[in-house]
Amino acid sequence: MMQSATLPANVSEIAAELTAIVGVKNRIVDPAELRTYECDGLAGVRVRPLAVVLPETTHQVAACVRIARRHGMPIVPRGAGTGLSGGALPVAGCLLVVLSRMNRILAVDLENRRIRLQPGVINLDVTRAIAPQGYYYAPDPSSQSVCSIGGNIAENSGGAHCLKYGFTVNHVVAATVVLADGDIVEIGSAAVDPLGYDLIAAVVGSEGMVGIVTEAVVRILRVPETTRTFFATFPSTDEAGACVSAIVAAGIVPAAVEMMDTLAIEAIVKATGVDWPLDVGAALLLDVDGTLAEVEHTAGAAVSIARQAGAIEVRMPKNDAERALMWKGRKSAFAAMGRISPNYYVQDGVIPRSEISTVLREIAAVTAREGLRVANVFHAGDGNLHPLVLYDARVPGEEHRAETVAGEILRICIRYGGSITGEHGVGVDKAVYMGELFGDADLETMNFVRCTFDPQRIFNPNKVFPTPRLCGDVPGSYAPHAVETSGAAGRG
Numbered sequence: 001m002m003q004s005a006t007l008p009a010n011v012s013e014i015a016a017e018l019t020a021i022v023g024v025k026n027r028i029v030d031p032a033e034l035r036t037y038e039c040d041g042l043a044g045v046r047v048r049p050l051a052v053v054l055p056e057t058t059h060q061v062a063a064c065v066r067i068a069r070r071h072g073m074p075i076v077p078r079g080a081g082t083g084l085s086g087g088a089l090p091v092a093g094c095l096l097v098v099l100s101r102m103n104r105i106l107a108v109d110l111e112n113r114r115i116r117l118q119p120g121v122i123n124l125d126v127t128r129a130i131a132p133q134g135y136y137y138a139p140d141p142s143s144q145s146v147c148s149i150g151g152n153i154a155e156n157s158g159g160a161h162c163l164k165y166g167f168t169v170n171h172v173v174a175a176t177v178v179l180a181d182g183d184i185v186e187i188g189s190a191a192v193d194p195l196g197y198d199l200i201a202a203v204v205g206s207e208g209m210v211g212i213v214t215e216a217v218v219r220i221l222r223v224p225e226t227t228r229t230f231f232a233t234f235p236s237t238d239e240a241g242a243c244v245s246a247i248v249a250a251g252i253v254p255a256a257v258e259m260m261d262t263l264a265i266e267a268i269v270k271a272t273g274v275d276w277p278l279d280v281g282a283a284l285l286l287d288v289d290g291t292l293a294e295v296e297h298t299a300g301a302a303v304s305i306a307r308q309a310g311a312i313e314v315r316m317p318k319n320d321a322e323r324a325l326m327w328k329g330r331k332s333a334f335a336a337m338g339r340i341s342p343n344y345y346v347q348d349g350v351i352p353r354s355e356i357s358t359v360l361r362e363i364a365a366v367t368a369r370e371g372l373r374v375a376n377v378f379h380a381g382d383g384n385l386h387p388l389v390l391y392d393a394r395v396p397g398e399e400h401r402a403e404t405v406a407g408e409i410l411r412i413c414i415r416y417g418g419s420i421t422g423e424h425g426v427g428v429d430k431a432v433y434m435g436e437l438f439g440d441a442d443l444e445t446m447n448f449v450r451c452t453f454d455p456q457r458i459f460n461p462n463k464v465f466p467t468p469r470l471c472g473d474v475p476g477s478y479a480p481h482a483v484e485t486s487g488a489a490g491r492g
């Protein structure tokens, strides 16, 4: 679906003003070149921006914001464009501010375990920069080899190891933000416990709607002394779900707990050749980390809880290569779906951990009612589900039925006290469900907070907050992101 932009008459005037700030190489107005920026990971919806800038400094960002504001242009910030909910999707007539050229690590402070960096730095490059000294950056979205820290901040991104270490919001301590009037503000502090309101919490997860983050200070952690991994199989997702709850209830916080059901295991085995059994109902992959003494104890306790919960088999990797293979299996799960279905729709919702078994049964029932199959592979420790609704786009009506199931899955998550997104954001894709999760007063309060930063709603208008859908309007359909088809990363 391509929406047409209403172009102001003064495009060349705007282009000249932007060129004066960022230079001609960092400014795009040519329609053919603009096509690169028509969409993010929600590839089914496309809007051509009026102009794109790729600034290199905070002051350039601020100056571009002032130009856009003067010309009444909406502004959409963009990092690496891997977002799956249309957060970086241009809006008609907008200035797209792409932060990918602001990609420098500015200061490493190992003593205080902080890094100051620009927003275009790729997530994995943070860890790469400090790994030789024994440190790492904890939030690990599956897209970490391609997504940017600015995008992570805007989406409050998470990953497999966020169960123990927390999401992006727990790792950002300070930020430089360009506001809608072009003012540059510093929020938070590299030091602990800054005074005043926690404005960092308002910016992280704001999906590019309160300002443009042009610098951030993030926490870094010491690489744990040791990590133990185990893989346990169960007769069904009921026992596996009960095992996750029992482990956490026993006071053990694994670094990661991932669950895969029968269909997911089948796809992974077919795609990667890992020797996982096919006649089981579910499998858990767990990482426990810490000091050697602590890990000996917690891994032993977690394994005996898994056995008590009905594990059929518990496997421990004999060496790092075997461990890496187990994680490779999990991480290839989404790409592996092609082995069992021509198409699939990835949903992202979150539920209380204790409801995993019940919710999975409801999801299975809804999917079966539509004559489809669903595979599940997800961050079980966080209750962050990623049901993959399998369908064949060549069969008339199947894609539509898959979308219906995907929507029903979100309603089930809401009914069980969860939310419509665990990590992929609301963007344009899920805005329609916001009114089902929140009441009018809640939405108004959120809007109020947003307008405190951006009274005219210049940044990312028409995102996140629901507007009445028009007849025939549907959320964007699933299309694999380029990094996914290339095998560089899998979703969730």
Ligand SMILES: Cc1cc2nc3c(=O)[nH]c(=O)nc-3n(C[C@H](O)[C@H](O)[C@H](O)COP(=O)(O)OP(=O)(O)OC[C@H]3O[C@@H](n4cnc5c(N)ncnc54)[C@H](O)[C@@H]3O)c2cc1C
Residues within 6 Å of the ligand: 040, 041, 076, 077, 078, 079, 080, 081, 082, 083, 084, 086, 087, 088, 099, 119, 140, 141, 142, 143, 146, 147, 148, 149, 150, 151, 152, 153, 154, 155, 156, 157, 158, 159, 160, 207, 208, 209, 211, 212, 213, 214, 423, 424, 425, 460, 481, 483, 484, 489, 490, 491, 492
């Ligand atoms: C294969 C694949 C796997 C994925 N796996 C995960 C996963 O495991 N966990 C997860 O959480 N997500 C995952 N994602 C989604 C996506 O990678 C994350 O949301 C990521 O944080 C987006 O980063 P980005 O740099 O691509 O941001 P973009 O897509 O460019 O932008 C995302 C949002 O951030 C805003 N934004 C970007 N930069 C700034 C800035 N500097 N200041 C203000 N706003 C800004 C944009 O306006 C937009 O709203 C996956 C995506 C893909 C394609």
